[in-house]
Amino acid sequence: MGHAAGQWTGRDRVLAALRHDQADRIPVDYWADREVTERLVRHYGVADKEALLRLLGVDLRYVMGPSFVGLQMRVHDDGLVEDHWGVLRKAMTVQGTDRTGRPWTWTYQHVHRSPLQDATTVQEIERYAHWPSADQWNYDTVRQECEAAGQSGCAVVNGGDRLDRTAQLKPAMYLRGTEQFLSDLLLEPAIAECILEHIADYYLTYNERVFQAAQGTIDIFFMGDDMGTQTGLWVSPKLYRKFFKERFRKFNDLAHKYGMKTMYHSCGNVTKLIPDFIDCGLDVLQSLQPAAMDLQLLKREYGRDLAFQGGVDIQEMMPKGTPSDVAEHVRQRASMLGAGGGYIFGTAHNLLPDVPTENAVALFDAYREYGRYTR
Numbered sequence: 001m002g003h004a005a006g007q008w009t010g011r012d013r014v015l016a017a018l019r020h021d022q023a024d025r026i027p028v029d030y031w032a033d034r035e036v037t038e039r040l041v042r043h044y045g046v047a048d049k050e051a052l053l054r055l056l057g058v059d060l061r062y063v064m065g066p067s068f069v070g071l072q073m074r075v076h077d078d079g080l081v082e083d084h085w086g087v088l089r090k091a092m093t094v095q096g097t098d099r100t101g102r103p104w105t106w107t108y109q110h111v112h113r114s115p116l117q118d119a120t121t122v123q124e125i126e127r128y129a130h131w132p133s134a135d136q137w138n139y140d141t142v143r144q145e146c147e148a149a150g151q152s153g154c155a156v157v158n159g160g161d162r163l164d165r166t167a168q169l170k171p172a173m174y175l176r177g178t179e180q181f182l183s184d185l186l187l188e189p190a191i192a193e194c195i196l197e198h199i200a201d202y203y204l205t206y207n208e209r210v211f212q213a214a215q216g217t218i219d220i221f222f223m224g225d226d227m228g229t230q231t232g233l234w235v236s237p238k239l240y241r242k243f244f245k246e247r248f249r250k251f252n253d254l255a256h257k258y259g260m261k262t263m264y265h266s267c268g269n270v271t272k273l274i275p276d277f278i279d280c281g282l283d284v285l286q287s288l289q290p291a292a293m294d295l296q297l298l299k300r301e302y303g304r305d306l307a308f309q310g311g312v313d314i315q316e317m318m319p320k321g322t323p324s325d326v327a328e329h330v331r332q333r334a335s336m337l338g339a340g341g342g343y344i345f346g347t348a349h350n351l352l353p354d355v356p357t358e359n360a361v362a363l364f365d366a367y368r369e370y371g372r373y374t375r
Helices: 010-018 034-044 049-056 122-126 142-150 169-176 178-187 189-214 237-243 245-257 271-279 295-302 323-337 357-370
Strands: 060-063 088-097 103-113 155-158 220-224 261-265 284-287 307-312 343-347
Touching (some): 010 155, 142 189, 169 178, 178 189, 189 237, 245 271, 295 307, 295 323
Parallel strands (some): 307 343
């Protein structure tokens, strides 16, 4: 598909990248905490987040679907929040000052209690009263939300919110407790299998209802599960193949059945699992945590079979670097990952409030400066 200068839309750029083709520039994604977004809206003097994304040249739009119009999380008298899995969370706040001396605050929901942590039999798992159902959500506004996002000219990405994004390991850890579930994989495999089967059955049914309601208005289906740590994997490749791989294949197959590409977020070093992700049909691997993974190796070994998104470091570079450091960091990402298409600019996770405003500005300026393809 040819385009005259200036006629590429965001959707065109993204889909070209996923075909391992080059548009006019590397597509740009935007991941940031709400406070960072509000700061940037004020900095640029724009009306709202959508105006900010347009100004910054962001090429993807994320839709939440029924996650925002269905169930509301229950708030207990003691302030604990119970989600639709029955997991109790407590608001935790951290504070600090950024590199420029500006104070920042960040609040997140920390798992307070895992409801299945004391179960000792498969029968107890089966009798759990809070297994969610796809029937609990209202899908009536899904197509409208996707069409509204598509009016931006950008690629439409569906992934739910962070507490209802298709995953396996994370919800199992939330329900059972991290140490207990990892122990189950080795010592109580029937319990682990039962939990994962309930999780996958729910997501497969829920996602199909979303896809049917969207009626072809979604370009990319987004999943998120942290299979890696800073230095390696949560589970060995052998355990991954035994417990997780075939369900992950079903998630990808379902999205492809409805004409979507698939994108998968995982923090940490998941290099040893990438051949399995490719075998399961994954289209885009997201995060590329640079402190954990060799980005040049990823492009060299897997860049023919997989597209990438992310790679900009939020652990050290974005909060602690100078604006010129950030620009050079982006130049390196473009050089390592951008050639021949197959890459979308993005941070390895959300920009958090510890990132100075000038560094966030430098990031998007650098995307513009170094994103042009050289043919």
